[in-house]
Amino acid sequence: MNLKQFYKxxxxxxxxxxxxxxxxxxEEISIKNDGTGDVVLTINLSQSKxxxxxxxxxxxxxxxxxxxxxxxxxxxxxxVAYLKKSEGISNVKSTSDFNNYIATVSFSFKDVSNxxxxxxxxxxxxxxxxxxxxxxxxxxxxxxxxxxxxxxxxAKTAFNKLxxxxxxxxxxxxYTSIYRFESAVTNSSNPASNVSKSKKxxxxxxxxxxLINGKVNVSNxxxxxx
Numbered sequence: 001m002n003l004k005q006f007y008k009x010x011x012x013x014x015x016x017x018x019x020x021x022x023x024x025x026x027e028e029i030s031i032k033n034d035g036t037g038d039v040v041l042t043i044n045l046s047q048s049k050x051x052x053x054x055x056x057x058x059x060x061x062x063x064x065x066x067x068x069x070x071x072x073x074x075x076x077x078x079x080v081a082y083l084k085k086s087e088g089i090s091n092v093k094s095t096s097d098f099n100n101y102i103a104t105v106s107f108s109f110k111d112v113s114n115x116x117x118x119x120x121x122x123x124x125x126x127x128x129x130x131x132x133x134x135x136x137x138x139x140x141x142x143x144x145x146x147x148x149x150x151x152x153x154x155a156k157t158a159f160n161k162l163x164x165x166x167x168x169x170x171x172x173x174x175y176t177s178i179y180r181f182e183s184a185v186t187n188s189s190n191p192a193s194n195v196s197k198s199k200k201x202x203x204x205x206x207x208x209x210x211l212i213n214g215k216v217n218v219s220n221x222x223x224x225x226x
Contacts, residue, residue: 149217
């Protein structure tokens with residue numbers, strides 16, 4: 001989530017080892033014809049909110065220290081502060097809903113390349129190793145958007161070393177990428193992606209375990225009408 005795999009950043013990620021399998025990471029990128037655009041990253045734990053609320057009352061679970069709401073908000077604020085200092089990034093905002101356990105970060109970019117490595121760098125600041133690398137490119141002349149994705153091999157190795165009860169946390173967890181455009185989509189190279197009826201959005205949804213294990217590749221090249 002990604003951007004990617006957990007691309008969607010993220011602060012609530014410190015809670016993931018404590019949860020049931022019901023959570024989702026969502027990455028939304030909207031790109032204008034001139035190459036500028038907006039990003040919204042979301043971690044949604046609402047399907048597990050009852051369990052999360054109970055866990056938040058404890059000091060630790062299964063050997064994991066339970067972060068306070070204040071700690072989670074601090075992590076979110078630090079991610080926002082980092083983004084505000086990043087080249088080409090502006091209009092940074094965040095929301096945190098502790099009733100439904102949903103966190104979002106949104107921002108604008110001058111060029112889609114400005115978002116390359118942002119998620120990895122934020123996770124690194126929190127001493128969390130990225131599970132993949134992603135790079136984004138938009139060619140204004142050809143009106144082509146591309147994302148190159150590569151899983152990191154040691155992520156699968158580390159995942160397979162987890163105890164069965166810890167692995168089960170990720171069963172049913174999903175990652176969704178949504179790309180929106182001003183012009184109509186004429187082709188999307190990834191066969192797992194779906195083009196909207198309006199022809200101006202492309203969605204790809206996969207399980208997080210498949211991403212970790214390298215069973216899914218979310219690379220895509222999207223051609224827009226000229």
